[in-house]
Amino acid sequence: MSRMDAQFEGWGRLLARRTGRRSFLARVGALLAGSAALPLLPVARASADSSRVPAPSESIPGPEGDPTRCEYWRHCAIDGFLCACCGGSATTCPPGTEMAPVTWIGTCRNPADGRDYIISYNDCCGKGFCGRCGCNRNEGDRPEYHWVRSNDINWCAGAKSQAYHCSVAIVVGQATEAQPER
Amino acid sequence: MRRAAAWIVALSCGLAAGASAKVPPEESYQLHCSGCHGPDGAGRADFVPSLRGLAVLLESPGGRAYLARVPGVAQAPLESAALAELLNWVLRELSDGREFAPYAAHELEAWRRDPLRDPAAARSALGRGP
Amino acid sequence: MRRLVLGTMLLSSLAAATASGLEAEKIGNVAILPPIGDHWVWVPDRLLEHSLLYDGDSGEVLAAVDSNASITPKVPLVARGRGEIYSVDIDYARGRRGARTDFVTIYDATTLAVVGEVPLSHPTSESNSSVAHIALLDGERFLVVFSQFPVTLASVVDLEERRVVEEVPIAGCAGLYAVARLRFATLCGDGTLLVAELDDRGALLRTARSERFFDVVEDPVSMVGARIGSRWLFVSFAGYVHELDFSGESPRAEPPWSLVDDGERRDEWRPGGLQQLALHRARQRLYVVMHQGGAGSHKDPGPEIWEFDLARRTRVARLQVPNLAADFVGPLLGLESGGLGHRLLRWITPNPGAHTIAVTQDDRPLLFVRNAELGVVAVLDPRTGEHLRNLEEAGVTGPTLGVP
Numbered sequence: 001m002s003r004m005d006a007q008f009e010g011w012g013r014l015l016a017r018r019t020g021r022r023s024f025l026a027r028v029g030a031l032l033a034g035s036a037a038l039p040l041l042p043v044a045r046a047s048a049d050s051s052r053v054p055a056p057s058e059s060i061p062g063p064e065g066d067p068t069r070c071e072y073w074r075h076c077a078i079d080g081f082l083c084a085c086c087g088g089s090a091t092t093c094p095p096g097t098e099m100a101p102v103t104w105i106g107t108c109r110n111p112a113d114g115r116d117y118i119i120s121y122n123d124c125c126g127k128g129f130c131g132r133c134g135c136n137r138n139e140g141d142r143p144e145y146h147w148v149r150s151n152d153i154n155w156c157a158g159a160k161s162q163a164y165h166c167s168v169a170i171v172v173g174q175a176t177e178a179q180p181e182r
Numbered sequence: 183m184r185r186a187a188a189w190i191v192a193l194s195c196g197l198a199a200g201a202s203a204k205v206p207p208e209e210s211y212q213l214h215c216s217g218c219h220g221p222d223g224a225g226r227a228d229f230v231p232s233l234r235g236l237a238v239l240l241e242s243p244g245g246r247a248y249l250a251r252v253p254g255v256a257q258a259p260l261e262s263a264a265l266a267e268l269l270n271w272v273l274r275e276l277s278d279g280r281e282f283a284p285y286a287a288h289e290l291e292a293w294r295r296d297p298l299r300d301p302a303a304a305r306s307a308l309g310r311g312p
Numbered sequence: 313m314r315r316l317v318l319g320t321m322l323l324s325s326l327a328a329a330t331a332s333g334l335e336a337e338k339i340g341n342v343a344i345l346p347p348i349g350d351h352w353v354w355v356p357d358r359l360l361e362h363s364l365l366y367d368g369d370s371g372e373v374l375a376a377v378d379s380n381a382s383i384t385p386k387v388p389l390v391a392r393g394r395g396e397i398y399s400v401d402i403d404y405a406r407g408r409r410g411a412r413t414d415f416v417t418i419y420d421a422t423t424l425a426v427v428g429e430v431p432l433s434h435p436t437s438e439s440n441s442s443v444a445h446i447a448l449l450d451g452e453r454f455l456v457v458f459s460q461f462p463v464t465l466a467s468v469v470d471l472e473e474r475r476v477v478e479e480v481p482i483a484g485c486a487g488l489y490a491v492a493r494l495r496f497a498t499l500c501g502d503g504t505l506l507v508a509e510l511d512d513r514g515a516l517l518r519t520a521r522s523e524r525f526f527d528v529v530e531d532p533v534s535m536v537g538a539r540i541g542s543r544w545l546f547v548s549f550a551g552y553v554h555e556l557d558f559s560g561e562s563p564r565a566e567p568p569w570s571l572v573d574d575g576e577r578r579d580e581w582r583p584g585g586l587q588q589l590a591l592h593r594a595r596q597r598l599y600v601v602m603h604q605g606g607a608g609s610h611k612d613p614g615p616e617i618w619e620f621d622l623a624r625r626t627r628v629a630r631l632q633v634p635n636l637a638a639d640f641v642g643p644l645l646g647l648e649s650g651g652l653g654h655r656l657l658r659w660i661t662p663n664p665g666a667h668t669i670a671v672t673q674d675d676r677p678l679l680f681v682r683n684a685e686l687g688v689v690a691v692l693d694p695r696t697g698e699h700l701r702n703l704e705e706a707g708v709t710g711p712t713l714g715v716p
Contacts, residue, residue: 076608077608079440102461126408126409127408127409128407128408129358129359129383131359136440136611137608138608138609138610138611139607140607140608141608141610141611142528142529142532143486143487143499143532143533143534143535144437144439144460144486144487144535145484145485145486145487145498145499145500145501145528145535146501146528146532147460147486147501150439151440152439152440152441153437153438153439153460154383154437154438154439157435157438157460157461157462158461158462160409161404161408161409161410161412162383162402162412162435162438163381163383163404163408163409164383180529181528181529182607
């Protein structure tokens, strides 16, 4: 691997949709235009009106603590657009969508305390694609025949409309251990 | 935090790699069942069956095998002993308090080798239940 | 009078133009498709909601087939003998809400006119790739469509009668794989494979299952399979090839073989992607997109495509995936393909690898290579690895490719 390739190894992860908040094209555009700084710092949610976009209260530094990032600790097996970028939050659907009542559930490790938590990856449904903050991480993901741990499935299946808009990641409990599929 | 046991597990997981702590059945339910059947087992009308009143199925001939062979149970990512504990927990806590003969691991071990590919037909054949 | 003069002047100036240059052209021409070519490929796009049909030799687009409201388009299926193309579509009465209908749209394979429709009574499955959600059985009489929720079943569509004639319950299983004229298979979450056998009217006769051949928790097989004759090949996350033989009464899983040697396994070389397998039947070559990564990397794009001789079960080549990012951005920036700017871009832009491949079945095959996030498809000669050309402006994002 050339030095250039090695330097940009992280970009491979970017395009695997496991890292990065902005689209690939936006980043390439920035690079080509000469701006070397890649946006790596989390963006503070400026909204003081928490009822509009309620966010879970955590204090984890860096992308692992930012619900608008693929690296957010709860997104260890997320597949889709992040509702935090679409008018919702990690725990809330955007206005006018329906949170699918049927979902798949897995565990992710929280870097703040080293514990595994049980995450419910509900989809928000009834609108077309949000199109922002697309991520696909697959820790513990399994194919569709093992639906309990499949993030591939369109989990809007149980909602009134199966049009997929974005996904949330809700902590529904603390896990004694990580899920069996690792 | 719920219990001291969970604290000890959390602290020692780095030291005891490979030692799997016993997962309580309510947690197994959450991880392997609640996504479809709901946190309280109510299911979703016309979409996912309710688990309430499930115990009555065991009174039908074939009912015991049926519950063990539905794919959600038979294919659950659990050893049969843990699966038996989970199934018994569901029958005890989410059903309607009806008495039932708890499942033993060896029963599940046998039945789950042949999951039902047409659970709806098998369910109709049982005739009774919720 | 003045109008007549003006009219005459206009006519005479027109006549002057035509007399000296272009002939007047007819309004209303609509192209038709030639007979299906060996080097054609469907390129589905999630955001543009269609599949484009490309000629892999010329790089030109031949036609488009819409996929309506599906979150992931299902690759259209071509029935050469019937002269038809099938698209399994979803529609909502109000765009993305309201009453949902699922149906098979039947197109004439020459004119692409809609010649029929088969309503489906169960919601068809949708997933990140929708790979193996539909299958055309050998002989082109029956099309099977996978539904997962609320009831898991395969709908059997009789293409002669244009109606659903059977629903095969397959709870706990997913994916549909054509095995024979009247048989199809599905992968089940207990680590087995189930075959359904139909009678010649499409009614279910019986099912048969394999022994348990994979562990769903430890090392599951991807739903992306590859067929050769009476065998289907499935590859596990850790890189083991499971060959399922359908020539007998029940499907039989052969002992698995590994795509990687011990050193490569230590270096974490694994198959991965969204449609990471392709198989050339006559040459008996299996192509697999490979990357380096641990658990959780099974959908990551890979920088290499490894070619295996199926008869000897050995690797015979490692093909390099071209830089699809540079080749996607270059034209957007107005850079000439192959020019200095484009070559510079290829050098400085990290290679994002590929998720998806497909290979044609003729004796001068083409290998199509796609990254699901980019709107360009590379065309390689699989015999040499040479990057022949690109299919450009191939959409924005899509996980699959389909060679008719």
